[in-house]
Structure formats: structure tokens, C-alpha cells
Amino acid sequence: MSKRLIVTVQHLHTVPTWTTRTGYCAKQSRAFFTEQGLDWLKFVREGIDAEVLLATGNALAAHLVEHARSVEELGNGQ
Numbered sequence: 001m002s003k004r005l006i007v008t009v010q011h012l013h014t015v016p017t018w019t020t021r022t023g024y025c026a027k028q029s030r031a032f033f034t035e036q037g038l039d040w041l042k043f044v045r046e047g048i049d050a051e052v053l054l055a056t057g058n059a060l061a062a063h064l065v066e067h068a069r070s071v072e073e074l075g076n077g078q
Helices: 007-012 026-036 042-048 049-055 059-075
Strands: none
Touching: 007 059, 026 042, 049 059
């Protein structure tokens, strides 16, 4: 059984982007959460289940989930 993946604000700030910068813009991320009916402050405090982000169908959200997964796998020695 696989462990539930929680995407955190730390993942949001470190996700590789298509530019030389890392991390997604907080302002646009908050707007995305609002558009999707997701609680931004809860995300900042607790993180969010990766499946919730994937269910949005958004490519950037999927990229964030993949980044979080790779970070967590490296951290767990997998």
C-alpha cells in the first residue's frame, strides 16, 4: 500500500519551472486555489493531498505533484 502524498508549500516554492527561477508564483497559486474551490490557508498550514491537485486536471498542478513525489522519494531513500 502506498503512502498518501501531501504536497506542501515548500514543494510549491521549490518546483522547477520553465524559466531560470524555481517555484510557482504565490499570487497566481492563491488564484488557482480560489478558482478550484480549495482552501489556500489550509494548504499553507497543512499541505494538500496530491490526489486533490491531480483531480483539477491542471498540468501545472500535475507537475507540482510530480515534483513533490520526487522530493519525498529522495528524502525517503527510494
